[in-house]
Amino acid sequence: MxxxxxxxxxxxxxxxxxxxxxxxxxxxxxxxxxxxxxxxxxxxxxxxxxxxxxxxxxxxxxxxxxxxxxxxxxxxxxxxxxxxxxxxxxxxxxxxxxxxxxxxxxxxxxxxxxxxxxxxxxxxxxxxxxxxxxxxxxxxxxxxxxxxxxxxxxxxxxxxxxxxxxSHARIWVAPIRSGVGEHKMGDYQSTMDDWCDFVDETKTYYGVDMSVLSKPFAEEQKKYYLQTSLWNNLHPNQVIGSTAILKEIDCLTATVNDILEVRADICSSITLENTRFCGYGGWFDVHFRGRKEDPAQQEIELTTAPSVDNGTHWGQQVFLLHPPIRVSEGDNLSVSFSMNRSNENHRLMEVDFSCEIQPVSGKLIPRFSNKFYIE
Structure with missing residues (x-):
């Protein structure tokens, strides 16, 4: 950045x-x-x-x-x-x-x-x-x-x-596997257990019932632990399906209106046998191509894709599912994606994923939706 x-x-x-x-x-x-x-x-x-x-x-x-x-x-x-x-x-x-x-x-x-x-x-x-x-x-x-x-x-x-x-930029996404989701869920549950103890003690020792705040507290903590995207350095073997482009940008012609909202419908096919679909990994690349009338002598690419040992300070953004879903090679994911700027801070993003899974064998997993925040 x-x-x-x-x-x-x-x-x-x-x-x-x-x-x-x-x-x-x-x-x-x-x-x-x-x-x-x-x-x-x-x-x-x-x-x-x-x-x-x-x-x-x-x-x-x-x-x-x-x-x-x-x-x-x-x-x-x-x-x-x-x-x-x-x-x-x-x-x-x-x-x-x-x-x-x-x-x-x-x-x-x-x-x-x-x-x-x-x-x-x-x-x-x-x-x-x-x-x-x-x-x-x-x-x-x-x-x-x-x-x-x-x-x-x-x-x-x-x-x-x-x-x-x-001169050009692209946003990518792919299904991933990760063990981080269990840790985040554990942190969330521990925080909620601590809140319950706090509510009980406050009522017992100070005579004030704080339970009316339990729901907004849970929503606040859910956003923090479970819905906020994570910075991560993914290994390529954590990518479990085909990658897809969410957005392509020509820096010479793009307008602000073109990037205020990003929408895409994509498909991905699982490439690993009997694995866990734990969420989505997102990254970007940019290219130095010059322009059509005056092209670069040599095109250079800067990519932030998952790497074995050549990561960047951008890493990848990880959007975790709770709980993960068991998938297998050949299963098809049909994903709808949207990203908008936060109303509270135009430099932060709100992301929606909805996904339908068609297994190679077995019953269709109906479409489910998840909201995330890039903060």
Whole structure:
């Protein structure tokens, strides 16, 4: 995830006005710390993909004007300059801009890279740009809603012949097996047992009956333990069925309306014999292809798919079923998916899965639905 500009209003249509102060307190503030930047800079998959995308496709940068949206430490702006850019505008909403400015100067690039502290919606550039580069991806790609600001930057500042880095993105999902669900259910049950003891003791010792709050407490804890998606580093052998694409994005043409709500109907076939369907695993990839009229010399992919030893700081998002369902090779899953932004915080997501299972042998398992929160 990049260090972000302040999305005070959504570009490309759609979305409500966001209170800048609240948004900064809830979200941007963490990106002003070097420890957070270091976590991303230590992600070798992330770093190698952007490094290779820039330096094997120098034709997109040499002599060109580049805009880095949410520059953070300034690493992408520095690479763009090293690849031969004539001018780089590096925009950053947080005080990390001061560190980026120092880093640019320490690398003797201050005559090429101009660090601008401010939100992309509010700043003004003296010229249009040939390239927009940004590391805008959040968990499950769209958490954090950073792409809104990239769209705004594109619509305001990219030349008609310009290119986007990355140029394309996809969201993936697959059925998985995992032992984490039992632990989360155990934690939930332990919490509810503790609540029951609390209610009994409060009535016994203090004469106040708290049981009227038991239902809202249970709903609160159920959301926390059982319905909130988990960050995980899945092993490929935890994927038990065929993968499917939920969403494809062309960064050159997508609008905010295109990503406000993601809907998909997909099918997956179980590929393991006699296993447990414990939930869904979700991840994303992005591609650096240039544009049709000006393609990359070499396409680079950054993927956050389950990996044996090459994971990213994004990991995967895991949506667990309680309880798991026994499935077998050849069983077919028919899944309907939807993802919307939270009403309380536009940078968080609410996800709905509904699934019908057609076993190879046996009776149809009727459609069941689950709601999850990406927080």
């Amino acid at each position: 990049g260090s972000f500009v302040n999305s005070s209003r959504n570009g490309g249509g759609g979305g409500a006005v966001v209170d800048k102060g609240v948004d900064f307190a809830q979200y941007f503030c963490t990106y002003g710390f070097l420890y957070h930047q270091k976590e991303m800079l230590c992600d070798r998959v992330r770093m190698d993909a952007y490094f290779n995308a820039i330096f094997v496709n120098k034709q997109h940068f040499t002599g060109k004007v580049v805009l880095d949206v949410g520059t953070g430490s300034g690493i992408l702006a520095i690479w763009s300059a090293q690849a031969g850019a004539r001018k780089v505008y590096a925009v950053e909403a947080t005080k990390m801009a001061e560190h980026a400015r120092a880093l640019v100067k320490a690398n003797n690039l201050q005559d090429v890279v101009e660090v601008i502290e401010g939100s992309i919606e509010d700043i003004t550039l003296p010229e249009k740009v040939d390239v927009i580069i940004s590391e805008w991806m959040g968990y499950f790609l769209l958490r954090e809603s950073m792409f809104d600001s990239v769209i705004c930057a594109r619509d305001r500042w990219l030349k008609p012949t310009g290119v986007m880095y990355p």
